[in-house]
Amino acid sequence: MNWILGMIGGVIVAGILNDVIQAIIDKTLKEKPPKSVKIAEKSEMIFGSIVLLSSIYFVFVEENIKLAYLSLIIGFFWLFIAICLYVGKNWARVTCLVLSVLRLPTIIGVIFSIISVYLLFFTTEAKKYFKGIPYMESPEVDSFEQSEREI
Structure with a gap:
């Protein structure tokens, strides 16, 4: 039970970071x-945060330092890829x-894979963003402003 609370705390810390x-x-x-x-x-x-937190698990519970280092490197790499996606690097999109595809065999990886692949490769805004073409999201207009325009 403690490891579940640790994972939740880690995800919150990752969100703040x-x-x-x-x-x-x-x-x-x-x-x-x-x-x-x-x-x-x-x-x-x-x-990426979950992978990073698993490295802590491998150190303290499994006492497998090699697997912990591997998990640590993969976790930081995944965080780096996430940041590069935000900046708009197309190579990060392809790497993602x-x-x-590689994380599909894992249970939790299926969820993250479906979300990421759909949002990065099947939405027109994402395609335009990674090609450097200006995209147009629907403008957020107050209902009051919209009703004034109609008059």
């Missing part, structure tokens, strides 16, 4: 990523596809 990194990156980006890319990036960030 993700928000801090995004706030720093947002100041340098010319164009913000579309919602589909943001959701896929957060999904990959959570999965390859990694998504």
